[in-house]
Amino acid sequence: MNDMTPTREQREAALEGMGCKRKRVEDIRFTQGKGNYVDDVKLPGMLFGDFVRSPYAHAKVTKIDATEALKLPGVIAVLTAEDLKGVNLAWMPTLAGDVQMVLADGKVLYQNQEVAFVVAEDRYIADDAIQLVEVEYEELPVLVDPFKSMDADAPVLRPDLEGKTEGAHGPRKHHNHIFTWEVGDKDETARAFKDADVTIKEMISYHRTHPSPLETCQCIASMDKITGELTVWGTFQAPHVIRTVASLLSTIPEHKIHVIAPDIGGGFGNKVGAYPGYICAIVASIVTGVPIKWVEDRMENLSTTSFARDYHMTAEIAAKNDGTVTGLKVHVLADHGGFDACADPSKWPAGFFNIVTGSYDFPTAHLEVDGVYTNKAPGGVAYRCSFRVTEAAYCIERGMDILAQKLGMDPADLRIKNFVKPEQFPYQSALGWEYDSGDYHTAMHKAMDTIGYRELRAEQKAKQEAFRRGETREIMGIGVSFFTEIVGAGPSKNCDILGVAMFDSAEIRVHPTGSVISRMGTKSQGQGHETTWAQIIATEIGIPAADIMVEEGNTDTAPYGLGTYGSRSTPVAGAAIALASRKIRNKAQMIAAHMLEVSEYDLEWDVDGFQVKGNPQARKSMKEIAWAAYHAPPPGMEPGLEAVSYYDPPNMTFPFGAYFCVMDIDVDTGVAKTRRFYALDDCGTRINPMIIEGQVHGGLTEAFAIAMGQEIRYDEIGNVLGASFMDFFIPTAVETPHWETDHTVTPSPHHPIGAKGVGESPNVGGVPAFSNAVNDAFQFLGSTHIQMPHDAWRLWQAAKDLGAHG
């Protein structure tokens, strides 16, 4: 070997494969304002659509008069439910098995509900025309409080469901009841509580919030009346599903529908579902034969397009005096708004909330979820979490703290005592999941040592004494959170969306010169797939990531996939990418054997090519093999070098982590300052540590926002309050705490590269860490549980109620 021959390490580094902190390739265009978002797409003759919306939360719509609006120059059409009935689209099916009005059909069920769709030559004219559409309403009694939904005299929200005693998920027991979902062993759990030394019970609310991506939802529908083809550009987290739904609803054959999701400015679950704007734009384009653009504004997005949470969870834990947990009982009252439009896999009306046993070895558990209607916007999407997992994690992590308080135990010690042990994996949970892998003890001890947990407890004790002596007006809280996530939906045996199994896919084509184009069924909204997918391929087939193009979002070119949400991309599509890569490598091995005139069994893989065992000088690089695949493939072998893989995961993956938050609260103002936040994540194999760190920072920032003030509020007559960024809390760099990140690595045993997914862990684990810190701070004053959000006035109120203001 001469000096110019790169070493094995140099060749490995040149690939920028898995484990490399490769810079995000998409950022070159994003940081220069050169991204291509839906609103950047401009088509000749394009018209604009915008909505007339209801000022009332619950009202009959007695008359819609568009006469004056239609007189305004530049107004093309005003669509109402009556027009949509002509194409059978006044209502649309939801992902949760309900139906939802596209435009108000005789009544409205929440404020800002879509009533009419104005189509005009530009968006200014459209907005002017909205003011001219006269709608007559007859106000109805408003139901805002989900706890009153099933009162005998509660107003009937859904006359369309009258007499329907069977819903999509079993019997309905009241006119505002949607479903009851029951999991676990009720009798066994009752026995555990009967035999318990200690029990706790607390109603833990997770308030209504919103994913609020910076780019709102939007689309352009363009119907070509000559060819009969419909092209839809949109902010779609799952473009193929949108294509299938569009075909089923419009009866346009699926091959004549082209769905394109260009660059997307954040999704966080907000862009999974189908919204009235999409349907109206499509219908308007079918009617007019010209492209129609619909772009939501911020207030429309916050007030109508898929909220998150609104779960009211009554948690009970049974335990022995030594802290060993013996049973868990949870009842959830789930506020779904006016329609059940949750974006969950079809058979899971409460998502994967049955992960609520968390990281603890509960011998038995019972869970019941009741979904109800209220006069609020529909949604209930997974805001940067797998389906209802952040609710579950919050419920159990608050519950464990409350149990620790009752037992007089340290909350970290109580958790360690009850952790599922490493030797118990794969672990069967009492509520039906098989946890794939975990080493909770190692993670927890590493976290506690790093943050100096025992010292912090000693400092807290000293501060509490100083507070009692009147020497300080500040109280200190230490939030402990140990979460187990369930991501990677999902195995076809239990996960589908509208009947389509939740597999995912990858197609990889190696060009003759050794560069690659690859396409997946997922769709990045900022996660950095163009960077990380190339890294998996680079390691698997030995071609530098820089030579690999990743393309997503065009349903004509990408293989069918279920999209990106619920931290499913790496667990599902990541596996498909690895397996498609391995198909290519297998073929490459045969080609290399032919080139080297040896048996393929005499070859071994070496970073970026094959070499003859025991004779590393005799080798062929992937680049040489790629050329041969197109130039002189072995006799009898098809030319070319490409592969497709569809991956149906055998199980979910179960990332976990230990988070600690140290907080100081000024009892006189209620202002809470996060002094430290430490997050240890175990997401299995780490593909790009820098992207993981970025994901964790983003998710923690959202968790901080949610726990400390981010809220969609309603007044008693259903007016949505604070649906703008003046009030809705999006932290800036000034408010955001400093994040300390750490990790352990426990690969998933069933995933081809051992990766588990990470995007949503920080939101799932972060919210309980913040809330537990707040609650921990107030505990010594006699508090058991303070509801979120923990904004300043509520903490001031808590301090006042606990007598801290003298």
Add this chain to the structure above:
Amino acid sequence: MIPGVFTYHRPSSVAEAVAILANHGDEARPLSGGHSLIPMMKLRMAAPEHLVDLGGIAALKGISEDGDTITIGAMTTQHELIGSDLLSAKLPIIRETALMIADPQIRYVGTLGGNVANGDPGNDMPALMQCLDASYVLTGPDGDRQVAARAFYEAAYFTALAPEEILTSIRIPVPAAGHGYAYEKLKRKVGDYATAAAAIVLTMNGGTVGMCSVALTNVADTPLFASEAGDILTGSTLDAATVKRAVAAAEAITQPASDGRGPAEYRTKMAGVMVERALARAAERARS
């Protein structure tokens, strides 16, 4: 979130601007930085048919000193206030307050005149101007008149400014050298209006308060000059009992709205906490 139709004017002199306003009466609104007016137009809560942009009038900019008075042109931006050496030396509380307004991008565009003229109770500068006993120069078809900041505000968005008048400059008497000052603002996040805020200027003679001026932001539908609180503190040694009385006097004049920042009771109490903390800081500075 799109404004209605309006005609845009960009005059180059105050006289020209006043003439346009006089011509259109209630249908016209002057535009300075636009950070209150434009969002209201986007929400169609304001729908002026004529928008008179004052940005082309050079005479409305600048900061100057004339004897005991500092005059600030209405179109001077928050950013320019922050960067002014004259203000840093003579009226440092203006810089301190301006730095708590929104974020740098907004401060590059937002103006002092727009901030004080609009009558938005959330704005920070009106209470500060009351604390400093500033006067506003209002220019109309009949020339100039001066109105004290303490007499300017009538209700939310209602002021002494007539539809055909423009607030052209702000005149501030220079406080005594060595005065103490502080602006304490409690807010939920960068860019938010105050949950409650207090401006304090005082002088100390030995351990005794020589003069003390207190004003409050966003705890009523106008800024509040807390004259009683100031009077209680004047002549005192800032002993705990007096401070407590002054805080109670300040709290007593508040009439805050309940909103996302908190219920009225909380915001009243926070006005008191802000007064107490501003006072401590101002006294500290006066002594040093």
